[in-house]
Amino acid sequence: MKKYISTLKRTKLFAGIGEEEIASMLNCLNASVKNYSKKEYVFRQGEYIRDLLLLAEGRLIIQKVDYWGNLSILNEICIGEMFGEAYAAPDSGALLNDVIAAEDSTVLFFDIEKILSLCPSACPYHTRLVKALFYTISEKNRKLVQKLGLMSQRTTREKLLSYLSDEAKKQNSSSFTISFNRQQMADFLSVDRSAMSNELCKMRDEGMLDFHKNKFTLFEEQKI
Amino acid sequence: MKKYISTLKRTKLFAGIGEEEIASMLNCLNASVKNYSKKEYVFRQGEYIRDLLLLAEGRLIIQKVDYWGNLSILNEICIGEMFGEAYAAPDSGALLNDVIAAEDSTVLFFDIEKILSLCPSACPYHTRLVKALFYTISEKNRKLVQKLGLMSQRTTREKLLSYLSDEAKKQNSSSFTISFNRQQMADFLSVDRSAMSNELCKMRDEGMLDFHKNKFTLFEEQKI
DNA sequence: AAAAGTCGGTTGTATTTACAACGGAAAAGA
DNA sequence: TCTTTTCCGTTGTAAATACAACCGACTTTT
Numbered sequence: 001m002k003k004y005i006s007t008l009k010r011t012k013l014f015a016g017i018g019e020e021e022i023a024s025m026l027n028c029l030n031a032s033v034k035n036y037s038k039k040e041y042v043f044r045q046g047e048y049i050r051d052l053l054l055l056a057e058g059r060l061i062i063q064k065v066d067y068w069g070n071l072s073i074l075n076e077i078c079i080g081e082m083f084g085e086a087y088a089a090p091d092s093g094a095l096l097n098d099v100i101a102a103e104d105s106t107v108l109f110f111d112i113e114k115i116l117s118l119c120p121s122a123c124p125y126h127t128r129l130v131k132a133l134f135y136t137i138s139e140k141n142r143k144l145v146q147k148l149g150l151m152s153q154r155t156t157r158e159k160l161l162s163y164l165s166d167e168a169k170k171q172n173s174s175s176f177t178i179s180f181n182r183q184q185m186a187d188f189l190s191v192d193r194s195a196m197s198n199e200l201c202k203m204r205d206e207g208m209l210d211f212h213k214n215k216f217t218l219f220e221e222q223k224i
Numbered sequence: 225m226k227k228y229i230s231t232l233k234r235t236k237l238f239a240g241i242g243e244e245e246i247a248s249m250l251n252c253l254n255a256s257v258k259n260y261s262k263k264e265y266v267f268r269q270g271e272y273i274r275d276l277l278l279l280a281e282g283r284l285i286i287q288k289v290d291y292w293g294n295l296s297i298l299n300e301i302c303i304g305e306m307f308g309e310a311y312a313a314p315d316s317g318a319l320l321n322d323v324i325a326a327e328d329s330t331v332l333f334f335d336i337e338k339i340l341s342l343c344p345s346a347c348p349y350h351t352r353l354v355k356a357l358f359y360t361i362s363e364k365n366r367k368l369v370q371k372l373g374l375m376s377q378r379t380t381r382e383k384l385l386s387y388l389s390d391e392a393k394k395q396n397s398s399s400f401t402i403s404f405n406r407q408q409m410a411d412f413l414s415v416d417r418s419a420m421s422n423e424l425c426k427m428r429d430e431g432m433l434d435f436h437k438n439k440f441t442l443f444e445e446q447k448i
Numbered sequence: 449a450a451a452a453g454t455c456g457g458t459t460g461t462a463t464t465t466a467c468a469a470c471g472g473a474a475a476a477g478a
Numbered sequence: 479t480c481t482t483t484t485c486c487g488t489t490g491t492a493a494a495t496a497c498a499a500c501c502g503a504c505t506t507t508t
Contacts, residue, residue, distance in 0.1 A: 045393060064373060066389035067398070067442045068432065070382075074373060086366045089359040096370065096393050116355045130354065131340045135313040137361050142310045144368040146320065149288060149298060151375035152414045154466085155494070158294075165290035169269060169320050174291070182456055190376050192496050197457055208292065213456090218291045378496085379464070406486060416466050421487055437486095 001033055004056040011080040013132050021125045030111040036101040043099040049087040051109040055079055058105025064097045088112040156199045159189045168218055175217040225257055228280040235304040237356050245349045254335040260325040267323040275333040277308040282329025288321045312336040380423045383413045392442055399441040
């Protein structure tokens with residue numbers, strides 16, 4: 001367990017907490033460890049999760065298999081990332097997805113009840129942990145909401161307008177750079193790359209925007 | 225402030241807590257109240273939220289206006305619902321959407337720092353509140369993830385397969401009823417109703433499933 | 449410097465979807 | 479019972495998208 005403390009120090013959950021404090025918290029929080037071989041199931045759909053989980057080593061894949069056997073990859077979990085927190089509530093139903101080790105992996109299990117219950121005398125860093133937990137979930141939430149806003153747009157053009165508007169707001173300028181290349185952008189918006197490229201050029205030809213590589217500039221719409 | 229205690233009692237956040245305790249907690253949590261007239265902005269995009277908000281009276285609309293002025297309704301907030309929690313983290317950016325009062329409304333503001341900081345001696349129900357907060361966000365998170373899983377499917381058929389599979393898993397049976405009518409289902413999946421209806425019938429004709437009104441039955445795929 | 453690989457724009461076609469409109473069945477209301 | 483409304487399946491057409499393939503510019507590798 002101690003060998004993972006340096007990894008924990010670099011996670012969002014334990015950021016800014018010293019190694020000795022982490023060691024005492026691990027104790028206080030009833031943490032346990034489990035190892036998984038490559039391709040082994042960490043959780044299967046239908047199971048229940050009652051812990052907060054943290055990936056200490058390896059890489060995990062979250063995948064969904066529908067009733068007819070079609071598989072789709074939903075997410076990838078990398079070292080230091082927390083997961084399962086959304087299912088830790090007592091009334092959350094069974095897991096709808098599978099979690100599989102993409103490489104040999106190590107998962108830390110934390111008792112969510114212990115984290116949320118307060119032990120002010122024993123752990124001075126407990127409050128900090130609770131806040132970090134809250135902020136981490138909040139951030140996930142914001143990203144989900146933003147992406148959902150994009151995905152509910154039906155056409156490629158609407159998705160682009162929405163995404164570019166969001167970026168302009170975030171960077172507080174009608175001129176901004178994005179971190180995606182075209183393929184990543186298309187994946188993020190769940191559209192075809194060439195169709196997206198096509199649509200971007202159309203919008204440029206219509207005078208709505210301009211771009212060079214990853215730098216975009218939005219123009220006021222020209223009313224006729 | 226006291227007049228809202230009976231409303232608070234019925235919210236998820238304060239469920240199971242007595243009126244006297246709620247009164248003392250309101251004090252301890254630095255709660256404040258603000259009234260909004262119909263059509264008034266509660267928050268505008270670009271502003272920062274640093275509180276946890278709870279709608280005590282009225283109804284709110286969350287809407288998005290893109291750079292070119294196109295408006296879309298993202299969500300509706302009803303009495304007793306919490307909102308803004310995802311933006312309460314210190315490093316969360318500016319709000320990307322507008323929040324507008326659809327009717328004359330009353331909003332309660334809670335200091336998120338006070339909620340997450342521990343005062344075990346003063347408020348015995350504090351732990352309960354922290355847990356309720358966590359579970360509420362978790363639930364939102366689960367719903368967002370599920371919906372995002374649906375929305376990332378590209379075709380109407382894929383969305384239907386995904387949605388129906390999820391329902392079968394949730395209800396733990398290949399035969400189940402759904403609460404949506406066709407129009408609501410189409411709205412939920414962000415597809416055209418008639419196109420969806422069409423696709424459902426095709427799938428039925430192909431022997432993948434059967435349905436009568438809101439009762440669906442999924443069949444094993446027939447391999448040719 | 450040549451070769452290989454990456455990235456982004458373009459094009460054509462087959463497929464899929466949106467949209468509008470219609471009609472029948474069932475439910476709700478008078 | 480008759481009328482009105484709602485719900486849902488169907489159809490045809492126009493529009494949008496996916497997909498595959500190609501090309502040129504640029505980068506990286508050897």
